[in-house]
Amino acid sequence: MKNAIKIALAGNPNSGKSTIFNRLTGAKQTVGNFPGVTVERYEGRAQFDGRSISVVDLPGVYSLASYSDEERVAAEFLKNETPDAVVNVVDASNLERNLYLTLVLKEQNRPLVVVLNMIDVARRRGIDVDAAALSKELGVPVLQTVGNRGVGVQEILAEVVRVAESASNAASTPGAASSASCPSDAAKSCEHCGGECELAQTAADVARYKEIGRVCARCVKTDADAPASGSDKIDAILTHRYFGIPIFLAAMYLVFQLTFTLGSYPMDWIDAGFGALADWVDGAMGEGVAKSLIIDGIIGGVGGVLVFLPNILILFLAISILEDSGYMARAALLCDRWMRRVGLHGKSVVPALVGFGCTVPGIMAAKMLSDRKERLATMFVLPLFSCGARFPIYALLIPAFFPLEWQGLVLWGIYLIGILLAAVVAKVMDVVFKNDEPAPFVIELPSYHRPTLGVVGVHTLERGWQYVKKAGTIIFAISVLLWALTTFPRLDAKTVAKFDAERAQIEENADQIRAEAAAQLASPAETQETAESTKTAETAESTKTAKSAETAESTKTAETADAEAEEAEEADPVADALAAVDVAEGQAALERSYAGRVGRALEPLLRPMGFDWKIGTALIGAIAAKEVFVAQMGVVYSVGEADETSEPLAATLRANYSPLVGFCIMLFCLVATPCMATFAVMAKESGSWKWAFAQWFGLTAIAWVLTTLVYQIGQIF
Amino acid sequence: MTLADALKGQKVTIISMNLTELGVNRLTALGLTPGVRVRVVDNSLKDASIIECRGSRLALGRGLARFIVVK
Numbered sequence: 001m002k003n004a005i006k007i008a009l010a011g012n013p014n015s016g017k018s019t020i021f022n023r024l025t026g027a028k029q030t031v032g033n034f035p036g037v038t039v040e041r042y043e044g045r046a047q048f049d050g051r052s053i054s055v056v057d058l059p060g061v062y063s064l065a066s067y068s069d070e071e072r073v074a075a076e077f078l079k080n081e082t083p084d085a086v087v088n089v090v091d092a093s094n095l096e097r098n099l100y101l102t103l104v105l106k107e108q109n110r111p112l113v114v115v116l117n118m119i120d121v122a123r124r125r126g127i128d129v130d131a132a133a134l135s136k137e138l139g140v141p142v143l144q145t146v147g148n149r150g151v152g153v154q155e156i157l158a159e160v161v162r163v164a165e166s167a168s169n170a171a172s173t174p175g176a177a178s179s180a181s182c183p184s185d186a187a188k189s190c191e192h193c194g195g196e197c198e199l200a201q202t203a204a205d206v207a208r209y210k211e212i213g214r215v216c217a218r219c220v221k222t223d224a225d226a227p228a229s230g231s232d233k234i235d236a237i238l239t240h241r242y243f244g245i246p247i248f249l250a251a252m253y254l255v256f257q258l259t260f261t262l263g264s265y266p267m268d269w270i271d272a273g274f275g276a277l278a279d280w281v282d283g284a285m286g287e288g289v290a291k292s293l294i295i296d297g298i299i300g301g302v303g304g305v306l307v308f309l310p311n312i313l314i315l316f317l318a319i320s321i322l323e324d325s326g327y328m329a330r331a332a333l334l335c336d337r338w339m340r341r342v343g344l345h346g347k348s349v350v351p352a353l354v355g356f357g358c359t360v361p362g363i364m365a366a367k368m369l370s371d372r373k374e375r376l377a378t379m380f381v382l383p384l385f386s387c388g389a390r391f392p393i394y395a396l397l398i399p400a401f402f403p404l405e406w407q408g409l410v411l412w413g414i415y416l417i418g419i420l421l422a423a424v425v426a427k428v429m430d431v432v433f434k435n436d437e438p439a440p441f442v443i444e445l446p447s448y449h450r451p452t453l454g455v456v457g458v459h460t461l462e463r464g465w466q467y468v469k470k471a472g473t474i475i476f477a478i479s480v481l482l483w484a485l486t487t488f489p490r491l492d493a494k495t496v497a498k499f500d501a502e503r504a505q506i507e508e509n510a511d512q513i514r515a516e517a518a519a520q521l522a523s524p525a526e527t528q529e530t531a532e533s534t535k536t537a538e539t540a541e542s543t544k545t546a547k548s549a550e551t552a553e554s555t556k557t558a559e560t561a562d563a564e565a566e567e568a569e570e571a572d573p574v575a576d577a578l579a580a581v582d583v584a585e586g587q588a589a590l591e592r593s594y595a596g597r598v599g600r601a602l603e604p605l606l607r608p609m610g611f612d613w614k615i616g617t618a619l620i621g622a623i624a625a626k627e628v629f630v631a632q633m634g635v636v637y638s639v640g641e642a643d644e645t646s647e648p649l650a651a652t653l654r655a656n657y658s659p660l661v662g663f664c665i666m667l668f669c670l671v672a673t674p675c676m677a678t679f680a681v682m683a684k685e686s687g688s689w690k691w692a693f694a695q696w697f698g699l700t701a702i703a704w705v706l707t708t709l710v711y712q713i714g715q716i717f
Numbered sequence: 718m719t720l721a722d723a724l725k726g727q728k729v730t731i732i733s734m735n736l737t738e739l740g741v742n743r744l745t746a747l748g749l750t751p752g753v754r755v756r757v758v759d760n761s762l763k764d765a766s767i768i769e770c771r772g773s774r775l776a777l778g779r780g781l782a783r784f785i786v787v788k
Contacts, residue, residue: 100746441776
């Protein structure tokens with residue numbers, strides 16, 4: 001008797017396999033990947049009668065013929081890892097098709113237990129399956145369950161243990177193990193190859209379906225008077241020739257609305273939590289490099305990424321519900337027509353939609369495409385579907401540069417440009433890597449049913465956890481690296497002393513400054529003029545310190561002007577002047593840092609797009625994660641803690657750049673430099689770093705050409 | 718005639734599938750074999766046929782349906 005038993009769960013997609021898996025293993029699951037491919041491998045443990053049973057959930061497949069990664073993985077698992085028993089989950093309402101896999105599994109000569117799932121659905125449709133007769137006909141134990149209510153799940157474990165043990169006992173008796181029957185004798189009738197060639201394959205299939213027909217005739221009673229499944233009526237609407245697409249778009253709109261509106265509350269809590277943590281560290285630690293590392297590098301970096309966790313969870317929850325309910329297959333069907341025009345598959349629409357939330361899980365979702373070329377093309381264009389992390393950039397820049405009545409249009413335009421560009425790039429890839437044989441489009445449209453909360457919840461949490469792990473590892477490392485790039489080398493003592501002297505001087509002349517500011521307030525038109533002239537003066541300036549000081553002044557003016565609009569009396573010109581010195585010091589420090597130097601070095605490349613070195617530095621930050629751009633602009637203009645709602649930063653940007661430049665920044669951020677996490681996951685999912693590099697440099701090159709064109713043409717008007 | 722020409726609600730029998738090996742094998746695993754009865758659920762979508770076969774509902778691209786001979 002063995003104490004540790006390994007079993008595999010096999011079954012068609014939509015057979016309710018995942019529900020059974022959850023029931024068997026509870027929350028004790030791990031998710032990994034099958035070696036070499038991107039098929040997820042769920043593994044869990046169950047206890048029965050003192051034995052520890054390890055359960056592997058094989059991907060949902062229709063056969064083991066290795067036409068897709070899923071099928072290859074399932075076949076290899078059964079061959080190489082020799083589970084003690086295989087549990088074949090079968091949809092009782094769809095027995096005829098499901099039994100095909102059962103027969104294929106039987107030919108694997110592993111101990112097999114068939115689980116008739118969803119008998120309730122079958123009965124409602126007037127399908128009555130005689131489990132005892134089925135067991136007799138198939139020669140394997142057959143159990144009945146209603147997976148989503150947990151009926152009969154304990155019995156599965158008992159049966160599995162019994163079958164596995166009797167098999168291992170039988171194996172110790174020489175000659176007894178190979179007694180399992182092989183109904184596909186027809187496969188061996190091909191004398192030339194012994195069952196390998198196409199002819200034999202077809203013959204084997206014909207034999208299998210003949211066998212299935214025989215079995216079903218004896219075990220299945222169908223009541224012709226039973227009400228037809230509601231699927232016909234629902235499909236008549238949801239896959240309607242004209243209404244289908246609008247309904248789909250409306251559903252997606254609802255999903256995105258939910259993602260952002262519901263998500264905004266926990267986002268605020270997380271944001272506040274990290275803010276409080278940073279404040280606490282700020283108070284608890286002395287000034288120095290270590291403090292800056294923890295607050296700006298670690299808390300700022302990781303917090304800025306974790307803040308999107310609620311969005312991701314809600315989005316995945318919604319997508320899981322759409323998948324589990326059966327609607328996603330219909331969506332793929334509806335979109336296939338449009339996707340195919342650019343060489344993608346109908347199912348590509350799912351990763352694309354996920355990509356609007358976050359590119360990383362979107363690329364991971366592309367694994368549902370079985371054709372490699374379609375999968376690669378889908379993954380390649382995925383960063384062009386503007387992800388949630390890019391939203392803060394738009395949320396900062398659009399209100400900063402565009403009047404209210406234009407804002408919605410600009411945002412819509414940016415998203416649309418991404419989608420159109422994705423279509424163009426996919427089409428080009430389709431032409432370049434001409435598919436000699438496009439994968440045949442055929443998908444199952446599962447019956448609609450109410451999603452099971454357990455499955456949906458577990459999968460959502462699992463994906464959320466993967467995102468958290470990403471934030472904890474890759475993004476943590478990159479945050480620290482970027483912090484170092486923007487912090488070192490630090491200002492020398494002489495420069496620091498100079499800024500300290502300036503501060504001292506301001507405090508000394510406090511009264512005079514207040515008087516001047518009061519005079520300025522009296523003539524706002526003049527203030528505007530000063531801002532203008534400061535700006536022109538700034539570009540003409542060449543010496544470093546002078547320039548910093550000038551920018552500081554323009555910042556100050558902009559801020560003053562802004563404060564003026566709200567509550568003039570709240571502004572304290574002395575505090576402003578002091579803050580301006582801080583800004584100047586921050587900028588001098590940044591310009592001296594490695595990031596600043598790289599930004600400067602890249603200026604010849606940035607100029608044609610209308611960018612200066614400061615934007616360049618922030619773009620370097622965006623390589624880590626797109627939303628870092630906002631924080632980095634905040635650092636560049638040292639307006640303190642910056643986020644997209646930060647009004648001083650928006651005002652500063654308005655004072656320094658034209659709307660055209662603002663638009664160009666958004667365009668460049670949309671297309672260029674997929675974030676580091678995307679880069680890493682692309683390498684992993686495509687199976688080679690080559691693709692990750694091709695994507696990174698390819699998209700960045702496209703972005704450069706496009707942004708340069710827009711800027712240069714925009715300049716003419 | 719081919720599956721692509723069948724009308725909504727019509728019940729047809731598959732005669733042959735003039736497809737590549739990949740196509741035939743995929744369809745076979747999903748239950749489509751010569752001789753099987755198929756109910757056409759909807760054929761009004763521009764690029765796909767929705768059919769029911771062996772208790773499951775499938776959507777097939779026009780590119781496939783055009784090469785499946787039925788009667």
